[in-house]
Amino acid sequence: MKRNPLAGLSQLELLISLAIMVLIAGFLGGSFNLVRLATESGSRGDLRAQEALNREKLRQWAEDIPLVANVPDGSPYFDGDAQTLSFVTIVSDNSFWSGELTRIRLSEVTELNGRSVQVNASGRHPTKQDAHSTVNSLVRNALSVEISYFGKLRADDEAVWHSQWSDDRNLPKLVKIEFSRTDGGEVAPLTFQPARNDLHKYMSLSSLVPPA
Structure with a gap:
């Protein structure tokens, strides 16, 4: 039986x-x-990946802290507690002018989508030399940050871990920053030696001095 083509x-x-x-x-x-x-x-x-690079940049800035520094505004040379950290450094990565101290501040910040651990750097622009600042995120969706300081607060003390450090006369031997995320993701702790580069320079120079 043929079908009508017009039937649909x-x-x-x-x-x-x-x-x-x-x-x-x-x-x-x-x-x-x-x-x-x-x-x-x-x-x-x-x-x-960018946050990991920012954490490595913080390590570099801390290792570039000068052993001798005259802070013009009278603010602490190095100061920190369990959740915040502040210090001055000589930035050598061309993000700031290296002819003047740059202030670095680490803290937790509450944003619309949760908390994050950020580093605020303020100093001079590397070429224009006018006021310049940057903000870098170390960890987004942060649950907590805990900072510890290893060293001697007094000469006759033993070197132990402290929850805060505020002493312009000496720096901690080590700083450890531990992070946790709200989503349970792992973040490797960040450990560094403040003023590491200057310390190595002085150690290298002292090794050239002949014994008495």
């Missing part, structure tokens, strides 16, 4: 067409969802 689609053909369209829509929807998840995962990876 039968009910069966219409159902088959709808089923095919549903399958195609489901396939495309799944593909778009995979692309979205991959993009979000890549963005999170980029952010965490």
Whole structure:
């Protein structure tokens, strides 16, 4: 039996067409969802990689602290407690002018999407030499930050870990910063030796002095 070409689609053909369209829509929807998840995962990876670079930059700034420094505004040379840290340094990575001290401050900051651990640096622009500041995130979605200081607060004390340090006469031998995230993600502790580069210079010079 011949079918009239003007009769249109039968009910069966219409159902088959709808089923095919549903399958195609489901396939495309799944593909778009995979692309979205991959993009979000890549963005999170980029952010965490940048945060790791910022933590390494903080280490470098702390190791560049000069052993002798005249802070013009009278603020502490090195000062910190369990959640905050502040010190002056000579920045050698061309992000600030190295002819003047740069102030570094680490603290927890509350943002719209949660808390983060940030480092604020304020000094002089490397070329224009006018006031210049930067803000770098060390950890986003931070649950907590804990800073410890290893050394002697007094000459007759034993070197132990302290929860705060405020002494312009001497620096701690080590500083350890531990982070935790709200999502349970692991962040490696950051440990550094303040003024490490100047200490090595003085040790190298003293080794050239002949014994008495």
